[in-house]
Amino acid sequence: MRLYSIKKLISPTISIQGKIFVAFSLVTLLGIVAVTSIVYLYMRETVKNNAITSVVDSIRQADESLNLRLEEIGRLNTVVATNKTVLNTLLSDTEEPSYEWFQEQKQIEEFLSAVIAYKPYISRAAVIGLNEKVFFVGSPWLDKSVLQSPMIDYLLQNGSGHAYFHHTGSSDSIVTGRELRYNRQVIGLVMFDLNYEFIKKTYDVKPTSDSMLYVVDEKNEFIYQPGTSAVNKETIIQLNQQLGGSGASVERIIDQKSYLVINRKSDNTGWSTLALVPMKSLLSETVRIRNVLAEVAIIVFLIIVIGTLQVSSRITRNIRRLRSMMMHVMDGNMTLPHVEIHSKDEIGQLYQVFKSMVEELKRLLEGIVTTEREKREAELAVLQAQIRPHFLYNTLNTVKYLAKLNGVPNIVEVTESLIELLRGVLGNSNEVLSLREELQYVRSYVTIEKYKYVEPIHLTVDIENDELLQCNVLKLMLQPIVENAIIHGITSAEHEGIVLIRVYKNEEHDELRIEVRDNGKGMTKEQTDALFEVKNGQTSTRFSGMGVRNVHERIVRQYGEPYGVSVQSEPGAYTQVQIRFPLLPGAGSITGGMRNV
Numbered sequence: 001m002r003l004y005s006i007k008k009l010i011s012p013t014i015s016i017q018g019k020i021f022v023a024f025s026l027v028t029l030l031g032i033v034a035v036t037s038i039v040y041l042y043m044r045e046t047v048k049n050n051a052i053t054s055v056v057d058s059i060r061q062a063d064e065s066l067n068l069r070l071e072e073i074g075r076l077n078t079v080v081a082t083n084k085t086v087l088n089t090l091l092s093d094t095e096e097p098s099y100e101w102f103q104e105q106k107q108i109e110e111f112l113s114a115v116i117a118y119k120p121y122i123s124r125a126a127v128i129g130l131n132e133k134v135f136f137v138g139s140p141w142l143d144k145s146v147l148q149s150p151m152i153d154y155l156l157q158n159g160s161g162h163a164y165f166h167h168t169g170s171s172d173s174i175v176t177g178r179e180l181r182y183n184r185q186v187i188g189l190v191m192f193d194l195n196y197e198f199i200k201k202t203y204d205v206k207p208t209s210d211s212m213l214y215v216v217d218e219k220n221e222f223i224y225q226p227g228t229s230a231v232n233k234e235t236i237i238q239l240n241q242q243l244g245g246s247g248a249s250v251e252r253i254i255d256q257k258s259y260l261v262i263n264r265k266s267d268n269t270g271w272s273t274l275a276l277v278p279m280k281s282l283l284s285e286t287v288r289i290r291n292v293l294a295e296v297a298i299i300v301f302l303i304i305v306i307g308t309l310q311v312s313s314r315i316t317r318n319i320r321r322l323r324s325m326m327m328h329v330m331d332g333n334m335t336l337p338h339v340e341i342h343s344k345d346e347i348g349q350l351y352q353v354f355k356s357m358v359e360e361l362k363r364l365l366e367g368i369v370t371t372e373r374e375k376r377e378a379e380l381a382v383l384q385a386q387i388r389p390h391f392l393y394n395t396l397n398t399v400k401y402l403a404k405l406n407g408v409p410n411i412v413e414v415t416e417s418l419i420e421l422l423r424g425v426l427g428n429s430n431e432v433l434s435l436r437e438e439l440q441y442v443r444s445y446v447t448i449e450k451y452k453y454v455e456p457i458h459l460t461v462d463i464e465n466d467e468l469l470q471c472n473v474l475k476l477m478l479q480p481i482v483e484n485a486i487i488h489g490i491t492s493a494e495h496e497g498i499v500l501i502r503v504y505k506n507e508e509h510d511e512l513r514i515e516v517r518d519n520g521k522g523m524t525k526e527q528t529d530a531l532f533e534v535k536n537g538q539t540s541t542r543f544s545g546m547g548v549r550n551v552h553e554r555i556v557r558q559y560g561e562p563y564g565v566s567v568q569s570e571p572g573a574y575t576q577v578q579i580r581f582p583l584l585p586g587a588g589s590i591t592g593g594m595r596n597v
Contacts, residue, residue, distance in 0.1 A: 016319055020312040028304045032297045040290045047286050048260065051207050052249045055262045055275045058205035059213075063266045063273070065202050069121055070164075070176060070268065073192045076115055077178040080127065080190045085111060090129040090180060090188045108135040121198040123173055127180070128152070129188035138193065151175060155189055164217070164269060174199060174223070199224055203273070208281040214274045216240050223271055231255065231276060239263075240272050251279065318347040322354065334362040410451060417447040434586045435503065435512075436469040442478050446499070449486050457486060457497045464504035471512055472586040474554055478514065480547055481565075481577050484531075485518035505583065511563070514579040523569040531567060548577065555581065 080086055085107055094100040112125040116137065124138030132144040146152060155177040164176055174194035179186050203224045205213050212231065215224035220237050231254055239252070243263040252261050258279040265272045318341045325336055336358060341351040403411035421444040439461060450457040459482075463469065478501070485499055502515040531548040552565035559582050569575040 015316065017312045017316040020315060021308055024308040024312070025305055028308070029301060032301055036293050036297045039293060040286070043289060044283060044286050047283060051260065051277060051282050052262055054207055055205060055277065056247075056249075056264060058207075059203075059262070059264045059273045059275065062202045062205060063264070063268070063271075066199070067266070067268045069194065069198070072119075073122065073176050073194065074178075076122075076125075076192060077176065077190050079115060080112070080125075081178050081180055083111065086127055086190075087180065087182055087187075089135070090127070090131065090133055091182060105135055109137050112137045116192075121195050122192055123195040124191075124193040126191045126193075127188060128191065129180075130186065131188075133188075152189065155179075155191070156186065205275065207277055210278055210281050212276045214240075214276075216272050216274070218270050230257075236274060240274055243272075243274075318343055318351070322347060322351055325351075325354065329358055329361075334358060334365070414448055414451050417444040420444040421448070431475055432472045432584075433475050434469065435471050435473050438473050438475070438478050439469075439501070441476070442482050442501070445479050445482065446486070449483075457499065460498065460500045462500065462502045464502075468503050468505060468512065470586045472584040473512070473581055474551075474558065477551055477555070477579065477581075478516065480551055481516045481579070484548060485516060485520065485575060485577070488520070488523075506580075510583055512581045512583045514581065515576060516579075517574060517576040519574055522571040522573050522575050523567075524571055528567045528569050551579070555579070 089104040089108055092104065094104060108127055116122045116125045124136055126134065126136035126142055128134050128146065132147060134142055134144050134146065136142045156179065164174060173196050175191055176194065177189050177191040180188040180190060203213055203215055212226045212229055214222060214236050216237065217223050222233065235254060239261060247264050249260065249262045252259055260277040260279055260282060262275040263272065321339060321341055336355060341348050399411065399415050403415060421441055443459065446457060446459045482499060498519050500517045504513055506513050532552065548565055548567065555564045563580045563582060566578050
């Protein structure tokens with residue numbers, strides 16, 4: 001159960017705490033991974049660049065050391081080539097094994113021994129004459145058969161400068177030679193053998209224990225190579241040809257192993273040096289540091305995750321409290337728990353709003369209870385009041401029946417008109433009815449009113465188009481206007497009263513217009529303005545309780561401006577009330593034109 005609660009808290013789809021926790025954790029994880037990766041890659045590149053720099057510097061130093069020795073040997077070559085004893089010996093006619101020849105041999109060997117004295121990197125010095133005279137000191141042994149060797153041919157062909165030849169015999173060595181000339185004729189060679197152990201010591205460059213270094217001359221012969229090579233010679237030669245002594249440093253996969261290949265070509269000897277450093281060995285320390293970084297990153301991430309869980313819990317504690325209160329209210333309890341939220345942040349503000357809302361809701365519920373009680377009482381009163389209209393209809397029908405029996409048509413007509421008018425006022429609950437029904441109520445009202453006064457009242461209805469009778473209008477919209485025209489206009493006049501109702505359509509504004517005009521005494525501007533003023537405690541008309549102002553306000557409230565009522569009047573002449581109403585087509589039809597009552 002506790003595990004489920006923890007899962008619910010940190011679930012990003014259920015809780016805000018879960019969203020905060022997951023967001024912080026992801027941002028932290030991405031940051032740690034990014035920093036760790038950048039540090040590792042930077043260290044890897046740094047180690048790699050340092051290895052390249054170290055190997056290149058070592059190769060350059062080895063080349064410089066070899067060049068120094070070769071330059072020194074070159075000077076010794078010059079010393080020997082310009083020595084008169086050497087030249088005279090090669091030019092003499094002495095032959096082996098004469099006494100003179102032994103003397104010459106002794107002199108040259110002593111001279112060569114003196115030349116190479118204290119120079120351990122020189123293993124042999126030799127003077128070879130084309131007349132088959134051979135003199136040397138050091139090892140290995142040398143005789144006149146060397147004149148037929150490829151080495152002599154190579155040195156003779158390249159002897160104008162310094163020539164280097166890698167001798168592969170009983171012992172490896174580097175041979176440098178120079179021609180001996182007399183009267184512009186080649187009479188022999190001077191040769192010095194460079195000790196191969198010196199070469200091995202010079203090029204023993206190993207940034208790692210399993211690194212390999214190769215020195216290849218221009219004929220793709222190996223000047224130097226490690227004792228045990230994990231890479232075959234053909235591959236080394238191909239790499240040397242591809243890089244071409246450009247001094248490049250590249251990573252290559254050789255025999256499914258990654259190597260850092262460093263290439264450099266000597267300007268003096270023309271030899272190319274290739275160093276192959278296994279990336280696994282080179283980056284072994286970097287891998288160890290990477291593992292340490294990963295362990296530290298995991299520990300830091302766990303600490304941050306725990307801290308994030310605590311922080312998110314504290315941040316969302318008030319949210320959980322507020323949710324608990326809402327659930328409490330949702331269950332129908334309008335009394336909030338005693339635990340309050342005192343924070344000043346958005347949650348605290350939301351709590352205050354919620355608290356005010358609950359108090360207002362509680363007040364409204366109490367009001368609803370009171371309203372429902374009053375509603376039940378009102379429904380009972382309405383039920384009781386329904387008896388009165390029915391009783392009134394029945395009574396009027398009885399009067400109408402008695403009037404017919406006694407032959408009094410006037411009473412019958414008035415009674416029918418009153419029943420029709422009361423049915424429209426009390427029986428029809430619709431707010432909107434057709435213009436035909438509204439005109440019928442007006443006719444019923446005028447019928448009643450004309451028996452009230454001695455003077456006859458003539459009602460004329462002028463309809464522009466019979467289709468307008470189908471339009472919907474507000475209930476009891478015309479009756480208050482006609483009532484006002486009869487009571488305040490016609491009855492106070494000294495001549496016969498006429499009420500004209502004109503119905504027409506305004507094409508420009510697509511609206512229904514109704515004009516009610518009487519020939520009464522008329523009104524002044526002040527009197528017409530007073531029709532629209534509110535008078536406390538006073539009704540505008542006696543029958544309906546609604547006058548011109550009430551009709552105007554009903555229309556404006558229902559349909560807005562510019563609809564409503566406007567009045568024009570001239571004292572002693574007429575009064576005209578115009579009603580502007582939206583054109584609202586309705587159902588039904590009636591045939592009509594000019595009608596008189």
